[in-house]
Amino acid sequence: MQSSISLSLSPSPITRSDRTAVDSFAANYSIRPRSLRFCGLRREVLGFKSSSSTQLVASSTRQHLKKKVSASLSGNGTPSKGFDYDLVIIGAGVGGHGAALHAVEKGLKTAIIEGDVVGGTCVNRGCVPSKALLAVSGRMRELQNEHHMKAFGLQVAAAGYDRQGVADHANNLASKIRSNLTNSMKALGVDILTGVGTILGPQKVKFGKVGFTDNVITAKDIIIATGSVPSVPKGIEVDGKTVITSDHALKLEFVPDWIAIVGSGYIGLEFSDVYTALGSEVTFVEALDQLMPGFDPEIGKLAQRVLINPRKIDYHTGVFASKITPAKDGKPVTIELIDAKTKELKDTLEVDAALIATGRAPFTKGLGLENINVETQRGFVPVDECMRVIDANGNLVPHLYCIGDANGKMMLAHAASAQGISVVEQVCGKDHVLNHLSIPAACFTHPEISMVGLTEPQAREKAEKEGFEVSIAKTSFKANTKALAENEGEGLAKLIYRPDNGEILGVHIFGLHAADLIHEASNAIAMGTHIQDIKFAVHAHPTLSEVLDELFKAAKVKANVSSQVGKPVAV
């Protein structure tokens, strides 16, 4: 139950500080919520009706006061009749957290069940600690780059590092973010229930720790947000010491001289950046014919030129790591490589360590999906475009949603959060479909890679099917004053668009702070802003954002006035 103070000022603690004119009280409280924007999603993207929602909260809390409610800890709204909660979220990762916060804002009585630690993969074993390591690697790289330092007129003596210190930084960051996350939910009155959540039937969930009696609760709506775990292909033996997944690597227990990284996607690339900066040599093993298969080919090529070729990295493409044996009895880690097509043994590597970064597998164990006749597909929980769970017969399961990695639509922390918010909107009776093409993604190498929307091949394929034209515009960081001031002129921004109506189909950036720059483009896509409009927006000079300014101005759109601008209409 919320304290009387917060009740009397009920909008404040649950009001996002970035939304309303903030009074001093809210400002106090806003410190925590604000600090949890770790993985990216800007809330403004979805919904602007702050005034109405606060009213709703206020009125529902008033009702709540009159009743006696058994759930003593709760304070976040009144459940619908006959239910313990309006919304129960299974999994307190970034997706669940985003959904919970939005649910409270919408006046739903909300509980979140977590069997492990609050924060999930992102905070504890993913984006957050890896950013700590990457922050270190970025600085190391800079300090080690004598040429770069010299160009600034700086002199730096040989840079070194203390492994434990680096590892502690990552660990401390994770704890800090985790406690921020927990506190933010507590402050809003979200019930945090500890234990493994299992769906018993429609609108009914049990949770409990092993060895304790289970608690059964009912909820009007349930969100599955159980996330994922690193996937380890068959034949690979993970011992957590020399053959590791990202879970182990983030603890940075040792820095091997030579590490093979299986998989050259985001995770693999980021770790290659960390390890090479700390002095390791890296061998990539990629099953597809080229490195960085998920990226726009042009960006991938440039990234390879900057992030792979000049570093102490080599690679094998078109091969599977069919068997990996951990180091034992003085023998190194051995990796058998087979041809991805012919399956013939091609090579054997002997390395000091192997990092398995082949992707992530949904975590749905013990969820009780069988109780509601839901069958996973390749482990993923099948959902429709509104995240509603589909059962084995192809019917929608009422009041059950699945967000985040567990549904596999887009395995990104902020995508999970956006999906959660979208679900809450629906639960509150609003039609809301999340546009996944507006969700940006970033890889935090040095320099960074970011993207939103379609890659060029995808856009061309779509254009072919739907019969429109595709154009490409590109700008270089070399022409950007701020980038040059930083001596970081290496970089490219690429815009894929429809010249007929100015629609942005995709934006890809490789360069300094690309991950921060992408949001102008992703917001434009989310809002449906077209190039001919956004090109008139003003950017401060000199900033890196001018790279995008240039990009929009470089696009040649045939339609001059978009429908949105419209003619003035007398009302």
Added chain:
Amino acid sequence: MAHLLNSSFIPSSPSLRRHSIPSSPSLCTPRKPQIQAKIREIFMPALSSTMTEGKIVSWVRSEGDKLSKGESVVVVESDKADMDVETFYDGYLAAIMVEEGGVAAVGSAIALLAETEDEIAEAKSKASSSSSPSSSPATSDSPPPALEKTVEAGAADSAPSPPTPVVKATVAASSVHPASEGGKRIVASPYAKKLAKDLMVDLSGVAGSGPMGRIVAKDVEAAAAAGSAAVSTTAAEVPKPSGAKVAASPGIELGTVVPFTTMQGAVSRNMVESLAVPTFRVGYTITTDALDALYKKIKSKGVTMTALLAKAAALALVKHPVVNSSCRDGKSFTYNSSINIAVAVAIDGGLITPVLQDADKVDIYSLSRKWKELVDKARAKQLQPHEYNTGTFTLSNLGMFGVDHFDAILPPGTGAIMAVGASQPTVATKDGRIGMKSQMQVNVTADHRVIYGADLASFLQTLAKIIEDPKDLTL
């Protein structure tokens, strides 16, 4: 580090490198005056201000294709991007000088464009002559090695990326890597592989010092250093350029201080290291009339003087195994089981030492054929490590330059090296009569820890006997 003279393919065309300095005016004309205006070179363009070399991604057109001005000919990958390169003239793509995947310095020729079809053949021959420059030690038009090295230093300083190719040189026996299942595979770290490629070190001959015998970066650097040390070991014997040649090296700025490149630094270290071996020298004058007569007789059968000298030395070594021995640790020495004669060859500004293995056992005709094969391979830069680093005794012959006698530095890891001067008609006495004889002076440098004066003296005596009565050579 063991073998002398091992190899150093100095960059294939240092003259091109020189021109890669962007500010250098008039890139093409002064360089190859023999190429007439009708056959034009297509250059590696500078696609960005920082570009020093470019990689050929693909040739859009193939040899023999007719091109018109402005047409794309080739796709070049710079440090920044891939770009189409167009031709500025009409003509025929006569010869591609840098294949797909190859790298060329900015401003260097990558193909030849002939104006008419008739000139294609001419252009092709030009292309082949310029892409595989003469390497025979005897030809006086081979580039002056000492000078080339200085140029190399300057170029490498201004652009760190151009490869400093050094074909490796290390202990031959090291091809067995503990990490590689009985030597079947080479286990080398990613950076070691990258370095090996840049320094043109053949990993199969490099001993790994990393975990479980893995080859790591410093092993490659050491191998490259050993290779360049071998080069400089023989630098003393390399012909000094004539005065005319000095003028032909426009890349050097006089009065500038040029820091050592990695390779030169390594050479320097190894040279200092060679001072740890106590060497001494013994000279001998040998009459060569009989040898010359024999050479004249069997020259038509493809026998070369080099093969004859190698054979003679090998036969003498059979009788003096100590001269064929080597001392590596200062506590013991090895009587080498086979007699492998390494012969120094100046090649394209560098030096390599193809090895005639078992020269004592192989007959002179096979030896001569083998020698020709080795020289061809050396020219094509296809020598395998065992073909240039397994020598047990080294021969260096500067006779063709008119040098009458000189002195060689002993490469650490071998026992002796013989410097052979020119054979010259000399007034000599024999059996109380004065007459004209052709005589040559040889001078052996040896490791006095294992080879003593008397050993060398008796070896030289045996050698002289063999050369003065060369019937054994053809057995």
